[in-house]
Amino acid sequence: xxxxxxxxxxxxxxxxxxxxxxxxxxxxxxxxxxxxxxxxxxxxxxxxxxxxxxxxxxxxxxxxxxxxxxxxxxxxxxxxxxxxxxxxxxxxxxxxxxxxxxxxxxxxxxxxxxxxxxxxxxxxxxxxxxxxxxxxxxxxxxxxxxxxxxxxxxxxxxxxxxxxxxxxxxxxxxxxxxxxxxxxxxxxxxxxxxxxxxxxxxxxxxxxxxxxxxxxxxxxxxxxxxxxxxxxxxxxxxxxxxxxxxxxxxxxxxxxxxxxxxxxxxxxxxxxx
Numbered sequence: 156x157x158x159x160x161x162x163x164x165x166x167x168x169x170x171x172x173x174x175x176x177x178x179x180x181x182x183x184x185x186x187x188x189x190x191x192x193x194x195x196x197x198x199x200x201x202x203x204x205x206x207x208x209x210x211x212x213x214x215x216x217x218x219x220x221x222x223x224x225x226x227x228x229x230x231x232x233x234x235x236x237x238x239x240x241x242x243x244x245x246x247x248x249x250x251x252x253x254x255x256x257x258x259x260x261x262x263x264x265x266x267x268x269x270x271x272x273x274x275x276x277x278x279x280x281x282x283x284x285x286x287x288x289x290x291x292x293x294x295x296x297x298x299x300x301x302x303x304x305x306x307x308x309x310x311x312x313x314x315x316x317x318x319x320x321x322x323x324x325x326x327x328x329x330x331x332x333x334x335x336x337x338x339x340x341x342x343x344x345x346x347x348x349x350x351x352x353x354x355x356x357x358x359x360x361x362x363x364x365x366x367x368x369x370x371x372x373x374x375x376x377x378x379x380x381x382x383x384x385x386x387x388x389x390x391x392x393x394x395x396x397x398x399x400x401x402x403x404x405x406x407x408x409x410x411x412x413x414x415x416x417x418x419x420x421x422x423x424x425x426x427x428x
Contacts, residue, residue, distance in 0.1 A: 190227055190426035192333035194234045195220060197290075198309050200341035201239045201300030204383050206264040211411050212340055212371075213294045217287045219415035223336075226423050235286060236279035236328050237293040238313065240304040240341060245297065250278070250324035253305060254312025257293050265297025279328045302384050306339045307348035307394060314358045331360055336422060339370045339395075342381075342406055344388045352397045367400040367425050369418045371411065379407035400425040 197216065199209060224230050236256040244251050245261030247269075256278040258271030270292035274283040280290070314329065316322040329335070335355070359365045372388035373381055381387075388403075395401040402421050404414035 190334040190422075190428075191229045191231045192233070192330055193223065193227075193230060193336060193422075194328065194330055194333045195236070195336045195338070196310070196313075196328075197235075197237045197294060198306045198337065198339045198341075199237060199239055199294055199296050200304050200306070200343070201241065201243065201262075201296040201298060202302050202304060202343070202384070203298045203300075204342055204385060205340075206298050208340060208342060208371075208406060209264070209295055209298075211408075213291050215411040215415055216290050216294060216338075218412075219419065220286060222415070222419050223422050226419060227426055227428055229426070229428065232333075233282050234279050234328050234330065234333070235281070235284075235290065236325070237290070237296070238309045239296050239300060240306045240309060240345065241301040243296065243300070245299075247278075247324075249320050252312070252318050252321050252324075254309045254316065254321050255324040256313075256328060257296060260292065260296050262297035262299035264295070265299075266292045266295035267297075268292045277327050278324055302343070304341050304343050304345040305348070306341055306345045306391065307351040308346060310337065311348055311351045311354045314354050329358065331358075334365055334367065334422070334426060335359060336367045336418075337369070338418075339368070339372070339391065340406070341370075341372050341388065341391070342385045344372075344386050344390050347390045352394060363398055364400070364425065366398055367402075367418070367422050368395045368398050369402045369404065369414065369421075370395040371404045371406050371408075371414055373407075374403055374405045377405050377407045379405075 242253045247259045258278045259269045260266045273280045356363045370391050
């Protein structure tokens with residue numbers, strides 16, 4: 156697995172990857188500016204068949220973030236948040252709505268922990284947090300959720316909150332001048348939401364180049380059998396392919412090491428590095 160510490164580039168001398176020098180919240184061109192800030196949003200299916208897949212994600216996700224930091228010389232700051240594919244009743248009071256960041260888990264196969272608030276007092280992690288323990292807690296959202304998954308609805312709900320509580324729960328997470336990396340993990344297709352692409356691009360100042368989407372789901376390249384409600388994620392695949400920096404990977408992988416290594420290469424290309 157590609158792994159670098161947050162303060163050392165892979166194969167480079169030690170560098171200060173996350174400096175305190177922050178730029179203004181203006182829309183940016185990653186090919187010109189590089190990616191000094193990266194917002195990672197993990198949307199995790201919490202339906203009954205997802206226990207093993209959540210486990211695989213938890214084992215690989217911290218190495219993924221560290222690996223990206225190692226290959227992008229310009230990274231100064233990261234935001235890392237987790238959402239579920241439905242309204243999450245186990246979340247902190249007031250944040251049980253679809254599209255709210257997870258800081259508390261519960262139910263079968265979950266970490267059953269209070270994961271935040273995190274170091275900066277927000278509902279998302281930053282470079283100041285212990286990402287390994289924070290993500291281990293937040294990603295294990297359990298398997299008591301709805302079988303009508305809405306990963307695209309979660310994204311749109313977060314970016315266009317119709318409920319004041321969602322805006323409060325996610326306050327400060329999305330930055331207009333950050334590369335947005337969306338990772339979706341689900342073993343079903345999910346409910347279609349044709350407005351999600353436009354919502355994301357609008358939130359990024361009309362610049363789809365500043366978005367990377369990795370969807371890990373059932374694809375035409377599956378090597379495993381599908382059980383229960385599992386289906387090929389045709390809707391999700393179409394959504395992902397709308398982005399130039401979109402990547403679909405099979406959920407059948409024995410680990411997500413390979414998908415994350417390929418996603419790291421996509422992010423590096425998107426940042427012009």
